[in-house]
Amino acid sequence: MRTATATATAVTTSLLGAGAAAVAVGRYAADAALCPRPGRPLPGAPRFHVHSAGDGLVTLTRSLGSLRPGTYGLDAPGVHAVVGAVLPDAPHRPDTVVRRLLAVTHGSLDPGTRVTLTPQVHLGNPRTALGLDHADVDVPGELGPLPAWFVPGHRDTWVITAHGLGGSREHPMVVLPFLHRHRFPVLDLAYRGDLGAPASPDGLGHLGESEWRDLDAALRYALRHGARRVVLYGWSTGAAMALRAVERSALADRVSGLVLDSPVLDWHATLRALAAARHAPAAVLPLAVRAAEGRAGLRADRPPPGADPRALRVPVLLFHGPDDTLAPWGPSRRLAAARPDLITLHPVRGAGHGAMWNADPAGYEEILRRFLVPLM
Numbered sequence: 136m137r138t139a140t141a142t143a144t145a146v147t148t149s150l151l152g153a154g155a156a157a158v159a160v161g162r163y164a165a166d167a168a169l170c171p172r173p174g175r176p177l178p179g180a181p182r183f184h185v186h187s188a189g190d191g192l193v194t195l196t197r198s199l200g201s202l203r204p205g206t207y208g209l210d211a212p213g214v215h216a217v218v219g220a221v222l223p224d225a226p227h228r229p230d231t232v233v234r235r236l237l238a239v240t241h242g243s244l245d246p247g248t249r250v251t252l253t254p255q256v257h258l259g260n261p262r263t264a265l266g267l268d269h270a271d272v273d274v275p276g277e278l279g280p281l282p283a284w285f286v287p288g289h290r291d292t293w294v295i296t297a298h299g300l301g302g303s304r305e306h307p308m309v310v311l312p313f314l315h316r317h318r319f320p321v322l323d324l325a326y327r328g329d330l331g332a333p334a335s336p337d338g339l340g341h342l343g344e345s346e347w348r349d350l351d352a353a354l355r356y357a358l359r360h361g362a363r364r365v366v367l368y369g370w371s372t373g374a375a376m377a378l379r380a381v382e383r384s385a386l387a388d389r390v391s392g393l394v395l396d397s398p399v400l401d402w403h404a405t406l407r408a409l410a411a412a413r414h415a416p417a418a419v420l421p422l423a424v425r426a427a428e429g430r431a432g433l434r435a436d437r438p439p440p441g442a443d444p445r446a447l448r449v450p451v452l453l454f455h456g457p458d459d460t461l462a463p464w465g466p467s468r469r470l471a472a473a474r475p476d477l478i479t480l481h482p483v484r485g486a487g488h489g490a491m492w493n494a495d496p497a498g499y500e501e502i503l504r505r506f507l508v509p510l511m
């Protein structure tokens with residue numbers, strides 16, 4: 136009897152300990168989504184070491200991440216660089232890969248530096264990074280002024296951009312030259328929780344579920360300042376915000392199209408991926424995710440963005456790929472299949488979360504051009 140009691144106590148203690156650990160892991164694992172920290176890479180972002188850099192080349196530790204095709208940023212504390220194509224014919228050891236080094240925009244790529252591959256290519260603002268004239272504007276939001284960059288254009292259809300998880304308004308600058316060439320005015324928005332923007336009342340992010348109201352405020356701003364129609368363009372949680380805006384905004388009829396890149400359409404799957412990337416043990420993953428959902432107020436009875444495809448009334452261009460581990464593309468495929476009359480899904484293989492442009496900039500921009508031309 137004493138042995139049985141002791142065993143039961145041990146089991147109970149173990150379960151309670153596991154539950155407490157799961158809650159702690161859930162809080163920690165969800166920090167990237169719920170407590171954004173500008174400049175800090177998302178969990179699971181590819182990391183590797185610099186072996187050498189110079190003469191337009193950089194040698195990196197060989198891995199699936201360092202071999203990804205396309206154009207990316209390389210980040211480390213105090214360091215930012217831009218890399219281009221993999222150069223398989225350049226001399227290198229079997230455990231390394233050589234890529235084109237396009238720029239070192241901050242710091243230096245010293246041997247041994249541990250860098251992160253990131254979809255954010257540019258630092259600064261449209262003028263310093265791209266040579267584009269812009270105005271710093273404040274969009275009146277429900278929590279206070281929201282800083283934004285306005286890049287002027289000659290059309291009366293504006294594009295409003297919203298970045299996603301782990302990003303800032305510097306990320307959408309990858310498409311600013313393209314949009315500027317096609318004469319679209321662009322409003323690149325910083326929203327609640329971003330540097331310089333108001334914090335949310337609880338200090339947390341909500342995967343677009345509250346943030347969409349800041350995109351709605353940007354829509355109102357654009358219409359007050361000369362836009363007749365607006366295209367909402369979002370990455371990750373910014374894509375979720377765009378969907379919420381056309382579902383809920385009183386001005387949804389002024390939106391002429393959506394561009395969604397790596398949209399977060401399944402909160403549970405994204406939080407589970409974040410927890411797994413934080414090395415949460417498989418046994419406590421369900422509890423960890425539940426703890427994270429509880430923090431964010433993402434209740435199971437609340438449908439996620441895009442849950443009702445019938446609510447869509449405008450053309451949608453959807454970029455996503457099967458290699459996205461933070462926002463699985465299954466929901467994107469199902470959404471596109473439910474509304475083939477409005478949604479064009481462009482799969483991008485070999486690209487991580489929010490990095491569909493990076494994998495093939497020229498191809499991405501051509502598809503974007505074909506979509507936007509009829510909306511001009």
